[in-house]
Amino acid sequence: MFAYITRRLIQGVVVLLAVSFICFIIFIYSGDPVISLAGRYATLQEREEVRKAFGLDKPFYVQYVRFIANAAQGNFGKSYVSRVPALGLIMERFPATAELAVSAIFLAFTIGVGLGVLVSLKPYAFRNRLIMTGSLVNISMPTFLTGILLIMIFAVYLRILPPFGRGETVDLGFWRTGFLTLSGIQHLLLPAFTLGMYQLAVLLRLTRAGMREVLTEEYIKTAWSKGLPPRKVIFKHALRNVMIPVVTMTGLQFGELIAFSIVTETIFQWPGMGNLLLTSIYEGDQPVIVTYIMLAALIILSLNIIVDILYAFLNPKIRYE
């Protein structure tokens, strides 16, 4: 187990290095930050002075090595736009994204697995077929459209939920949370649902398929014939065996939700990392974009490792040699 984790960690570092290198190559071809740094009316000479001041006149490999050396010490450079450390800028937005992703995955997991179990018990009932069709719509509808539709229905016509933003937040010093106020929760509902909807549908279908397979197994029949209460048969004997792929999926998707909530955050003007990323891309703020991508890679890598470890606990048959 220990050797396995060490190996995974080393792999992770290699992946991070590769990601940072690719980012750097992309940036060489994606515009010149000096143009905006020096201002609209800077002369060509003044631009060169600014280029020197930011070390952008150095050859590519020098810039890259310097970046890696600094990054190893937790210094990802300063944003070209806000002129404050890029990492701080992103971490400031992290609580918003984390809360959104946690809520989304919570909604997706509880509703998805719950409905999945429900549907698997009577797969041919009309109501359950309706749910399955609904989940197909969920999977095929782009997030962008879902978000706009939800805003139009709940914020503009019914006027029961706010269309954008985080509402009242409470600053705990290190973490600005929207979980503690009513307005914060109200603001969270639409974006969390939008973000988690795809995952909800996937988990629903996954649970249903797994449950239908497991429910036909001999040991379930045994459990029924022993006269165990349905709650025990379904949740303890059947569902537990379905959970392995479901938990894997949830874990992997959680990382993606955090890293790629860009569309949802943009539609709802959610002040999270995805929103920052998009703004930074528009403004060509390279340090922020690189830091964000590195951070996203780090989150996804760590979650993959955690899921692998969780496996071993869920199913003692799995061993890492």
Add this chain to the structure above:
Amino acid sequence: MKKLFLSFLTVTVMATLLGLTGQAVWASSIVVAVDTPPRTMNPHGSDADANLSVMANFFEGLLQRKAPTGELLPALAVRYEHPDLLTWKFYLRKGVKFHNGNPFTAADVKFSFERLGNPDVSEFINTGKSFASIETPDDYTVVVKTKDPIPWFANNMHQIYIMDKESTEARDPGEVEVKPIGTGAYKFVEWVKGSYLKMVANEDYWEGAPPIKNVELRPITESSTRFAALVSGQADIVSGIPVELYEKIVENPKLEIIKRPARRSIFLAIGNKPGSPLADFRVRKAMYMAINEGEIIEKIMRGHASPAAQIPDPPTIGYNPDIKRLPYDPEMAKKLLKEAGYENGFEVTLSGPNDRYVKDEKIAEAVAKYLAKVGIKAKLDVKPKSIFFPQVAKGELEFYLIGWFDGTFDMGRTYFKLAHTRDQEKGFGGFNGAAYSNAALDKLLQSTADMVNPPDREKTLQDLNKMAMVDQIIWIPLHYQEDLYAIQKGKGIKFQPRPDRWIVFKEISKQ
């Protein structure tokens, strides 16, 4: 665990109570939703109009511009003199205090001007490097000498904001980037990036306290969400209304549209590399006449634009009312091309941004189609502005769509930047993206560099403009954009848009 829960409960209750007491204060308040989030609270950190607009509420320049005309008026300076070509003497206003209580003096002006040249904190490098000396004979006089004559120097002073020397030097540089201390009509309260910027009236403001006491600025980048915020009543004023949603707002009885012609003109810049078809005046004229601008305004801009015959707008020094648009005449265009020897057309690459101006990509597409009708094959090459503008700055393009307006209301600076032959030494032509070059134009332009007498200057710039637009066709003008805002009717909001698209809250009132 129980303790933790209790402390959470206390925090929640306190937050709710704070929210309740907050209600009373918000009686004279306003929520403004804008399309571009503020980038920084450092007044010199961004020269984008979206940021300068926000900073205008916390900070002030020596001069200011007011709605609705953009007239240049005194602010931190009560008056100024221009004794010779290089010297500018400003007499400062007495008794003005910064938000932290520090008095405003000449030392602050000197400090702020010197700060402009530091690339770590400023995007106004050009202005910062133009000073030869800054002297402060007494606490309320500043004498500035520039290295070269800058006729538009004073015209720029409304966006060169003055910071407090003492607190800016004493505070951590990171804090200066996020917590502004100025002399403006509003004091900073809180900035949660991506969410809101809150400010409160400066009751000691030298012009008198502003009528609206609390302002909340909310950036909403997605236009349909901004529309939802407006329709659901969560924002009082919204800027950047997309032309597609115009009708919807007009139909809504609770909302009101406010529009004004924008200063920015959209135009096509054409290179004249010797030997290329574009160097032939007849070809340039043919391209101009092949474009159906009336249809672009009607179909693409949905009527929210007005045709332009030149780049500057009427209030700009150098605007020439005698310049008229060439008529749309594809037959004539074909004839001109035939005369020039391009009966079978030629190929050209049309570049442009796709995320900068209203419908920029669609306009470029339309232009390519009009040109195809007279036989010119325009290859379309539109891209994000973060890639496009550096190409313009490097002068790598041959034919491109761009928009411009000059914050100084003087065409001179713009022409040096956009039309003068690219010259690394002198720093001219930095945004002359197709490397256009014309010796006669350069000469006339250089003669205006030390021309300060207003009537002479205006006359020469008008001649220059005519030379560029009529005699040479260095650009094909398309249209002036229209700025669209929407406000909640029935809340008694009085709002006059400004030519520079800034939203200055002291100019807004509410009954």
